[in-house]
Amino acid sequence: MTSPFDRIRPAATTARQVSDLAVAFGLTIAPGHPADAAVTCVASDNRVARPGDLFVAVPGARAHGAQFAADAVARGATAVLTDARGAELIAADTTVPVLVADEDPRAILGQVAAWVLGNPAEELMTFGVTGTNGKTTTTYQLDHLLRALGWKGGLIGTVETRSGDRVIPSVLTTPEAADLQALLAAMREDHVRTLAMEVSSHALAQHRVDGVVFGVAGFTNLTQDHLDFHGDFESYFATKADLFTPARARRGVITLDDTWGERMAEVAQVPVATLTTLPGKDADWTVTDVAPSGTGSAFTLTHRDGRTLRTSTSLPGGYNVANAALAVTMVLEGGSDIRDVTDALAAGHGLSATVPGRMEVLATAPRVVVDFAHNTEALELSLAALRPTTTGRLAVVFGATGDRDPGKRPFMGAAAVRGADVVYVTDDDPHDEDPAKVRAEVLAGTGPNGTPERIVDAADGGGSRTVEVREVAPRADAIRAAILAAGPDDTVLVAGRGHETVQEIAGVDHPLDDRVEARAALAARTGQPQQNV
Ligand SMILES: CC(=O)N[C@H]1[C@@H](OP(=O)(O)OP(=O)(O)OC[C@H]2O[C@@H](n3ccc(=O)[nH]c3=O)[C@H](O)[C@@H]2O)O[C@H](CO)[C@@H](O)[C@@H]1O[C@H](C)C(=O)N[C@@H](C)C(=O)N[C@H](CCC(=O)O)C(=O)O
Numbered sequence: 001m002t003s004p005f006d007r008i009r010p011a012a013t014t015a016r017q018v019s020d021l022a023v024a025f026g027l028t029i030a031p032g033h034p035a036d037a038a039v040t041c042v043a044s045d046n047r048v049a050r051p052g053d054l055f056v057a058v059p060g061a062r063a064h065g066a067q068f069a070a071d072a073v074a075r076g077a078t079a080v081l082t083d084a085r086g087a088e089l090i091a092a093d094t095t096v097p098v099l100v101a102d103e104d105p106r107a108i109l110g111q112v113a114a115w116v117l118g119n120p121a122e123e124l125m126t127f128g129v130t131g132t133n134g135k136t137t138t139t140y141q142l143d144h145l146l147r148a149l150g151w152k153g154g155l156i157g158t159v160e161t162r163s164g165d166r167v168i169p170s171v172l173t174t175p176e177a178a179d180l181q182a183l184l185a186a187m188r189e190d191h192v193r194t195l196a197m198e199v200s201s202h203a204l205a206q207h208r209v210d211g212v213v214f215g216v217a218g219f220t221n222l223t224q225d226h227l228d229f230h231g232d233f234e235s236y237f238a239t240k241a242d243l244f245t246p247a248r249a250r251r252g253v254i255t256l257d258d259t260w261g262e263r264m265a266e267v268a269q270v271p272v273a274t275l276t277t278l279p280g281k282d283a284d285w286t287v288t289d290v291a292p293s294g295t296g297s298a299f300t301l302t303h304r305d306g307r308t309l310r311t312s313t314s315l316p317g318g319y320n321v322a323n324a325a326l327a328v329t330m331v332l333e334g335g336s337d338i339r340d341v342t343d344a345l346a347a348g349h350g351l352s353a354t355v356p357g358r359m360e361v362l363a364t365a366p367r368v369v370v371d372f373a374h375n376t377e378a379l380e381l382s383l384a385a386l387r388p389t390t391t392g393r394l395a396v397v398f399g400a401t402g403d404r405d406p407g408k409r410p411f412m413g414a415a416a417v418r419g420a421d422v423v424y425v426t427d428d429d430p431h432d433e434d435p436a437k438v439r440a441e442v443l444a445g446t447g448p449n450g451t452p453e454r455i456v457d458a459a460d461g462g463g464s465r466t467v468e469v470r471e472v473a474p475r476a477d478a479i480r481a482a483i484l485a486a487g488p489d490d491t492v493l494v495a496g497r498g499h500e501t502v503q504e505i506a507g508v509d510h511p512l513d514d515r516v517e518a519r520a521a522l523a524a525r526t527g528q529p530q531q532n533v
């Protein structure tokens, strides 16, 4: 059983003196505490602090880390780094050195942790992926290809964190800077050579990847999400653009399939190669000849200099071609020879990594697919990806998250009606909001009256379709209702939560795994337990 406070950390590191750290970063050593100590690693949360750690106490929205300094020291931390406010909060009789920064310590945390741990990122080939959608999927495909090329790979992202054979579930998409640097040091110890990593916009805004200059940074796309955190689209864009600056990456690959990609390529301050899957669009790398192949698609990737390869992805949908092409292009732009990449792809059956909760197919008649689409664009695209191979009706089960980005709720409702034949509006993570109110806001986007159950006519290529909209909660009941009602030729898309295993309602985590609920409903149809297809 893992806990949210499990971390992958190095077993052995070289000790550094905090007096040297103070000189290197212009820190004051607070009087009244010891003046020097050795540190071997860094933590910014007392619950993960270990003997020999430098505990970095940062101010946050909910607490000041300095409130937990005494506990970190009790767990063995040998020094504390904080700001002036934090220093005031730390007890006068604290028996370890207290270093004080004259700025928010979060702004130097990554660099400090990299200094303590000997810049572990510099010993890895690092690939960082950003964008609203596709980070997890692209990262898994990158990892798959790098392994196929013979490298021992590390992976960091929303679902899990891997260093060689050490694997733990992730808490954040991109870890806090101290945890990240410790993880990179563990990778160095595990003789990991490559890193495929998701870089969230929160991470860029909060300095979590400071201390890493990615060998290649990749951009997928940008759509409405996280505006509650970033305020507006321009700030969201600017935060993502920060990845394509010399402080964060040596070079980049930018997907031009949306207009934000074009702007990203314009503002990038590092050399970038551009990529498109759109016919007729100009880019350095272009994807052509997309054709169905197994459960996904085959495609050709060609550089304007003539280099070309043909490969495939096992994941359905045009956007998974874009994700796969981005992964391949990032590896090629990282310096791999196209012949080696072609051979590795042939040996690895193309980009065939299964991504937990991303277009994960649980059954085929009816087809039941669990996907993480949790914003308007992703929902639209997931439905569009499944439509061509659905001979019966396409049903979708989804909800919107409480307390987050309420503006997207009616748009998600509208996207569901445009893409599906049967729409089950249910709950996602309500957090502290009334779930019925969140559902009502989603339903408001599904048609004129926002009534829970009715028929809606939606224009579809000039014709009209009948779309059934139902409100069913709780979520497990909605999944069950959709799967029991489906015919053998139907597809049921359970969208929004992917690999997640708990649902947060009013501060309490309740076990809920869409895949478990879907399998139970499938078993209820047949009386037989279901196997993964
Ligand atoms: C907005 C945001 O990202 N906030 C993160 C931030 O919170 P914060 O600055 O307010 O910190 P705080 O909770 O007040 O705590 C202050 C300090 O005290 C420490 N502390 C706190 C409590 C305690 O008992 N002991 C302790 O040491 C904390 O570790 C922190 O260093 O630092 C905290 C400590 O690491 C994170 O838990 C928290 O993530 C919140 C919970 C979160 O949900 N973040 C999400 C939105 C996020 O980052 N998501 C992106 C992906 C988005 C996407 O693309 O989908 C991600 O990269 O995961």
Ligand SMILES: Nc1ncnc2c1ncn2[C@@H]1O[C@H](COP(=O)(O)OP(=O)(O)OP(=O)(O)O)[C@@H](O)[C@H]1O
Pocket: 131, 132, 133, 134, 135, 136, 137, 138, 158, 173, 198, 200, 220, 221, 319, 320, 322, 323, 357, 358, 359, 371, 372, 373, 374, 377, 378, 379, 381, 382, 498
């Ligand atoms: N390139 C893409 N363009 C648009 N939608 C995509 C793309 N790739 C995946 N999606 C959709 O977005 C969902 C999330 O995919 P994925 O987990 O790979 O993205 P992500 O960027 O890691 O998301 P998050 O940061 O929210 O975890 C998928 O389940 C799919 O519905």
